Amino acid sequence: MDTSPVPRARYKLIVDRFASEIASGALPPGTRLPTHRQLAEEQGLALVTASRVYAELEAMGLVSGETGRGTFVREIALPLSHGVDQQATAAGMLDLNFNYPALPGQAELLRGGLRQLALSGDLEALLRYQPHAGRGHERACIARHLADRGLTVEPEELLIVSGAQHGLATVVMALLKPGDVVAVDALTYSGFKVIAEAYRLELVPIPLTGNGPDLEGLERLCHKRRVKAVYTMPTLHNPMGWVMDGPWRQRLVDIARTHGLMLIEDAAYAFLADGAPAPLRALAPELTVYVSGFSKNIATGLRVGYVVAPLQWVPAMERAIRATTWNTPGVMTALVCGWIEDGTVARLEAQKRVDARHRQTLAAKALAGLQMISHPSSYFLWLPLPEEVRADQVAVALLSENIAVSTAEPFAVSTPVPHAIRLALGSLEPGALVQALHKVRQVIGNFAW
Structure with missing residues (x-):
């Protein structure tokens, strides 16, 4: 075999040939390609050049390399994000991708809140600039x-x-610098990955166990x-x-204190978990930033x-708010504080806890026989797929049935990316949710047989 360097023109021809065959369907999604060594032997390439061919195809989003399994043709009909970042939900789509849990009567609640706000004597003040971190009485209300x-x-x-996502961006902008190393779970919230990419943070994965992130x-x-934050x-x-237990939280705090870490605690869904242990903020207020919202x-x-x-x-974070939105959303904040004070928020939280548990019950019945990871009060669940089933193929097959789901890719920080899908349960009315979940089970079964 000739192992001399391959002229760039020939190397690009091999890449272009693979790309053309993938685009035409001659190499359909899921096709296992030759190993790097086999490709080198077949094409008379140096092994390093064969690896470059596959690396370029992977950078183009056409193939994915999976440790221990090989290199596979990707489903190019699916956006590279495989869901939550880019995939818009078209009209008529059954959405198991985004969570926007709503209860009957919430639109009328908004009408009533706006009427009440219009009658308040403070309305004119809401049309002016607000303090960067919010008005004092509203901060006290929250x-x-x-x-x-x-x-x-x-x-x-x-x-x-302006929402928990803006809160996370504010924390990063104010307290971290490009190049800082932030430890995150090997599967983590996709929105934080987007912020980290924008601010050029280096995310390093914390390994996962069957019960949660591995603190060892x-x-x-x-x-x-030199980890700066978690x-x-x-x-x-x-x-x-997952809802991590008290000893796990205390152990994380101990590690943070030992190594001088900042803790960024995202509590966006924490209201759903009855009886959860104390937040990290309560255990270590001197090193924890606690972020949540009312979405x-x-x-x-x-x-x-x-x-x-x-x-x-706080002063650095106020500067970040000024740089991004100047001030808090005055009208919306006034609405929310009114609903906090009259008990509406507490009532909605209690109703949504019941709603989430009901949806998890529906999901457990509709997906019986599949492996599931979830919490009884969560608005989402995680479906690891059988060994022979590829997540991108499942997602595209479901798109053809007008069902939107997310694969593991937007959440994954380490490789290989597991073949799994995340299902958001909070956006469809219960009848449509059951219909969509039965179709998910059917599609996975079709690929597993």
Whole structure:
């Protein structure tokens, strides 16, 4: 075999031939390609050049390499994000991709809230610029809301933001620098991955066990790398649904104190978990930034969130809010605080806990026989797929049935990306949800047989 360097023109011809065969369907999705060594022998290439061919095809999104399994043709009809980042839900699509849990009567609730706001004497003030972190009485209102849920904070430690995603971006912009190393679960919230990419953070994965993130793995990681922060969802983890127990939380705090880590605690879904252990913020207020909002417990269109941080970090975060949105959303914040004070938020949270449990019951029945990872009060679940089933093929087959799901790719920080799909249960009315879940089970079964 000739192992001399291959002229660039020939190397590109091999890449182009593969790309053409994939685009035409001559190499259909799921096709296992020759090993690097086999390709080198067949084409008379150096092994390093064969590896470059596959690397370029992978960079083009045409193939995926899976450790221990080989290189496979990807389903190019599916967006590279495989779901939650880019895939818009078309009209008529049964959406198991995004969660926007709503209850009957919430539109009327909004009408009533707007009428009440219009009658208030403070309406004109809402048309002017607000303080960067929110008006003092509204910060105090949200602090009381947290105190009722077992987390005591001072209003001065709380900043109102334009939704929890903006809160996470504010934390990153204010407290981290490009190149900083942030430890995250090997499967983590896709929205934080997007922020990390935009701000050029290096995400390093914490290994997962059957019950949650492996803190011994985090400890080893801290000895090898200069980790600056840990991003975590200890209560209703997205996508896995875990609620970490008290000893796990205390162990994470101990590691953070030993290694000087900042903890970024995402509590977007925490309201769904009854009786959860104390938040990390309660265990280590001096090093924890707590982020949540009102998108899931009220409505996703209400872009109101909050960040709780140690006092010494608040000025930097105020500057980040000023740089991104100048001030908090005054009208929306006033609506939310009104609903906190009249008990509407507490009532909606209680109703959504019941609703989520009902949907999990429907899912367990519709998907009986499949492996599932979830929490009884979660609005999503994780479906690891059988060994012979590829997630991209399942997702595309479901798209052809007008059902949108997400694969593991948007959530994965380490490789290989597991073949699994995440199902969001909170967006469809129950009858349509059951219909969609039965189709999911059928499609997975078709590929498994």
